[in-house]
Amino acid sequence: MSSPKNSFRIDVVDLLHRPGEMRxxxxxxxxxxxWRNAVIxxxxxxxxxxxxxxxxxxxxxxxxxxxxxxxxxxxxxxLQALEEPIKVEIQEVFAYSLDDAFDYSIRDAQxxxxxxVRDEVVLALPFQPVCEPDCEGLCPLCxxxxxxxxxxxxxxxxxxxxSALADLKGNPEQIGTAESSAQKEER
Ligand SMILES: [Zn+2]
Ligand SMILES: [Zn+2]
Numbered sequence: 001m002s003s004p005k006n007s008f009r010i011d012v013v014d015l016l017h018r019p020g021e022m023r024x025x026x027x028x029x030x031x032x033x034x035w036r037n038a039v040i041x042x043x044x045x046x047x048x049x050x051x052x053x054x055x056x057x058x059x060x061x062x063x064x065x066x067x068x069x070x071x072x073x074x075x076x077x078x079l080q081a082l083e084e085p086i087k088v089e090i091q092e093v094f095a096y097s098l099d100d101a102f103d104y105s106i107r108d109a110q111x112x113x114x115x116x117v118r119d120e121v122v123l124a125l126p127f128q129p130v131c132e133p134d135c136e137g138l139c140p141l142c143x144x145x146x147x148x149x150x151x152x153x154x155x156x157x158x159x160x161x162x163s164a165l166a167d168l169k170g171n172p173e174q175i176g177t178a179e180s181s182a183q184k185e186e187r
Contacts, residue, residue, distance in 0.1 A: 029050060052113065060096050062092075075135055
């Protein structure tokens, strides 16, 4: 199927009240909104590939499906843009009448898988996405991405303002003088 049908609805008129009947449906739909957690998202309109098996039961239709899509975000260590493939499985009964036993129902001889797929996808989104498992993040001194520069290091250069302070600290005579003069003043 080449063009997304933009809907997760499946026509099941041929399965209604025919326990034991089974159908398979493969289609591509588009996420109706951003599916996200705090750090990564499947943006609205992203294609989602669904492979579903539908089984007619006495109380409704059992749907067993896999859904595959791609989340986009950035690496939490180096901030580089990344894509994360997401694959989830759902299994839900869409009941003929809505009661406490089932979360979903059949309406107008159709099932709408979007909510069930979205809930599973959001649960599957990583909270610590990384561009590569061994990403070393950014250099704390200059901000360069360390994976790009494996041998990256800085000269132990000392800022002249700090070297003046280091001279002062490292001179025991000066410190001694300061202490003894302070003691004199106390007396
Ligand atoms: Zn990274
Ligand atoms: Zn650096």
